[in-house]
Amino acid sequence: MNQAADVVExxxxxxxxxxxxxxxxxxxxxxxxxxxxxxxxxxxxxxxLALNVALAFPTVVIGLMLYLLLARRGPLGMLGALxxxxxxxxxxxxxxxxxxxxxxxxxxxxxxxxxMRTALTLGAGPLRAGWxxxxxxxxxxxxxxxxxxxxxxxxxxxxxxxxxxxxxxxRTLTTAIAxxxxxxxxxxxxxxxxxxxxxxxxxxxxxxxxxxxxxA
Amino acid sequence: xxxxxxxxxxxxxxxxLAVDELVIATGDRIAVVGPNGAGKSTLLxxxxxxxxxxxxxxxxxxxxxxxxxxxxxxxxxITLVDQRPFLFRGTVQAxxxxxxxxxxMPAREAEPRALDALAQLxxxxxxxxxxxxxxxxxxxxxxxxRALATAPDVLLLDEPVSGADRAAQRALYAAIDAARRARPxxxxxxxxxxxxxxxxxxxxxxxxxxxxxxxxxxxxxRVDLAGGGGLKRxxxxxxxxxxxxxxxxPATLAIPPDEIILSTSAPHTSARNVLEGRIVRLAEQGAAMxxxxxxxxxxxxxxxxxxxxxxMGLAVGSLVFAAFKSVAVRVF
Numbered sequence: 001m002n003q004a005a006d007v008v009e010x011x012x013x014x015x016x017x018x019x020x021x022x023x024x025x026x027x028x029x030x031x032x033x034x035x036x037x038x039x040x041x042x043x044x045x046x047x048x049l050a051l052n053v054a055l056a057f058p059t060v061v062i063g064l065m066l067y068l069l070l071a072r073r074g075p076l077g078m079l080g081a082l083x084x085x086x087x088x089x090x091x092x093x094x095x096x097x098x099x100x101x102x103x104x105x106x107x108x109x110x111x112x113x114x115x116m117r118t119a120l121t122l123g124a125g126p127l128r129a130g131w132x133x134x135x136x137x138x139x140x141x142x143x144x145x146x147x148x149x150x151x152x153x154x155x156x157x158x159x160x161x162x163x164x165x166x167x168x169x170x171r172t173l174t175t176a177i178a179x180x181x182x183x184x185x186x187x188x189x190x191x192x193x194x195x196x197x198x199x200x201x202x203x204x205x206x207x208x209x210x211x212x213x214x215x216a
Numbered sequence: 217x218x219x220x221x222x223x224x225x226x227x228x229x230x231x232x233l234a235v236d237e238l239v240i241a242t243g244d245r246i247a248v249v250g251p252n253g254a255g256k257s258t259l260l261x262x263x264x265x266x267x268x269x270x271x272x273x274x275x276x277x278x279x280x281x282x283x284x285x286x287x288x289x290x291x292x293x294i295t296l297v298d299q300r301p302f303l304f305r306g307t308v309q310a311x312x313x314x315x316x317x318x319x320x321m322p323a324r325e326a327e328p329r330a331l332d333a334l335a336q337l338x339x340x341x342x343x344x345x346x347x348x349x350x351x352x353x354x355x356x357x358x359x360x361x362r363a364l365a366t367a368p369d370v371l372l373l374d375e376p377v378s379g380a381d382r383a384a385q386r387a388l389y390a391a392i393d394a395a396r397r398a399r400p401x402x403x404x405x406x407x408x409x410x411x412x413x414x415x416x417x418x419x420x421x422x423x424x425x426x427x428x429x430x431x432x433x434x435x436x437x438r439v440d441l442a443g444g445g446g447l448k449r450x451x452x453x454x455x456x457x458x459x460x461x462x463x464x465x466p467a468t469l470a471i472p473p474d475e476i477i478l479s480t481s482a483p484h485t486s487a488r489n490v491l492e493g494r495i496v497r498l499a500e501q502g503a504a505m506x507x508x509x510x511x512x513x514x515x516x517x518x519x520x521x522x523x524x525x526x527x528m529g530l531a532v533g534s535l536v537f538a539a540f541k542s543v544a545v546r547v548f
Contacts, residue, residue, distance in 0.1 A: 112302060114298060114300070114301075114302035115302055115304075117261075117266050117296075117298070117302075118298070118301070118302045118304070119314075119318070120265075120266060120291055121266055121294075121295050121296045121363075122295060122314050122315035122366060123291060123292040123295070123318045123319055123366055124314075124315075124318040125288065125318070128318055132304060135304070136304070
């Protein structure tokens with residue numbers, strides 16, 4: 001396989017991993033964030049604090065913990081998931097979930113308090129009222145998704161540890177850049193870097209466009 | 217029937233509401249009046265079950281509303297229109313249909329009912345408009361249509377005519393009256409536009425600094441009472457008024473509108489207090505007339521019979537003398 005084909009394959013894998021992880025993390029994280037932004041339950045402050053701490057968690061530590069879980073002799077060793085692209089997705093979900101949840105909670109907290117009040121007084125149950133708030137906060141929720149995607153796409157530490165940077169299997173743009181740089185192959189590293197930037201900008205532009213259409 | 221007992225609410229370390237008892241029966245029209253900050257909105261939010269009071273109980277048709285399931289069920293029968301109502305993204309019609317959809321009504325049924333509710337408020341042509349492109353007064357009427365569409369048992373309105381012109385105000389009250397004729401409906405309106413409240417409501421609940429006030433919030437004056445017992449002379453605007461009180465320091469004087477006697481010439485009475493001024497507003501209140509007089513730098517509201525009003529030939533701009541006895545002035 002020539003180098004151009006390799007780059008395309010690596011970029012495609014990166015995109016697949018990042019999109020899968022973002023979708024899963026947002027599907028779980030955004031509703032949790034909306035709930036946290038709305039609930040007045042005791043313990044809410046503690047949960048928000050835990051999310052904010054998780055935001056600052058070093059990615060290599062998350063990679064290491066997952067490695068120990070998934071390693072052949074680890075508790076989940078029988079899955080044989082270590083050094084697969086799915087393992088990278090799991091690591092990135094762990095990273096992106098707190099981002100999606102914390103930013104969604106912040107977006108909901110910044111929403112006009114009249115939204116919830118209006119939905120409730122018109123007879124909406126808590127789920128429908130929460131949905132009304134989420135709809136009004138959708139710019140903030142879209143931003144949370146964009147940030148989560150950016151984080152996942154550019155992540156290198158966890159992907160390297162649980163993916164192993166195996167060509168044709170688990171080599172992503174970031175791990176490939178790290179390898180090329182360490183080998184002194186700077187032209188390839190720069191080229192891969194440009195592809196990564198283009199992907200990040202492209203996906204963000206698409207999300208912004210969709211968001212603009214939603215607000216119209 | 218909605219009953220509230222012993223309601224207390226606190227904000228920022230101070231008590232903002234203290235209402236010992238309030239009963240809103242089917243068909244009631246209650247106006248909650250008072251100056252800004254009197255606690256009107258807080259009371260309405262508590263009655264609408266959107267805010268829990270620090271103390272006190274609420275009951276709807278005898279069922280206590282302490283636990284969330286009961287409160288949730290009651291919210292489907294009690295609805296509040298905010299002073300600055302929030303309209304959801306989307307069309308006006310979708311907004312008005314929201315409460316019906318929340319009750320599980322399919323869109324094909326909810327949408328025509330939303331149109332009917334809009335028509336009651338003379339807003340049918342707004343159905344397809346973007347909710348964010350409305351003026352404040354239009355948004356208020358859409359919010360009232362949205363509330364009426366849910367066919368509530370208790371409709372609470374917080375300053376419903378604050379952003380509306382006179383025609384819109386009439387449409388709004390007419391729609392509420394039409395809804396009341398169609399089905400049993402209790403209405404509570406918070407307002408600082410007293411003339412409207414008096415003209416429209418059957419009962420008045422006056423709030424002053426969070427507490428139910430023994431007097432309506434007009435002819436209230438903040439004064440600083442000097443020491444020394446007996447009759448005290450205080451100045452309201454540029455008018456001296458004699459008040460019998462032992463109180464010293466800051467106080468509120470209230471002159472009940474029905475204790476004021478109007479005449480078109482200087483009166484020869486035992487009343488110690490006389491104010492000369494011109495009529496600035498006239499409003500009907502049942503069989504009586506509310507006459508607002510501007511004189512000596514203050515406004516005074518007097519309540520007189522329609523017959524006296526006609527006999528004196530009063531009109532806006534007429535010069536009148538307002539007299540009241542010192543003992544009629546309440547100090548609190």
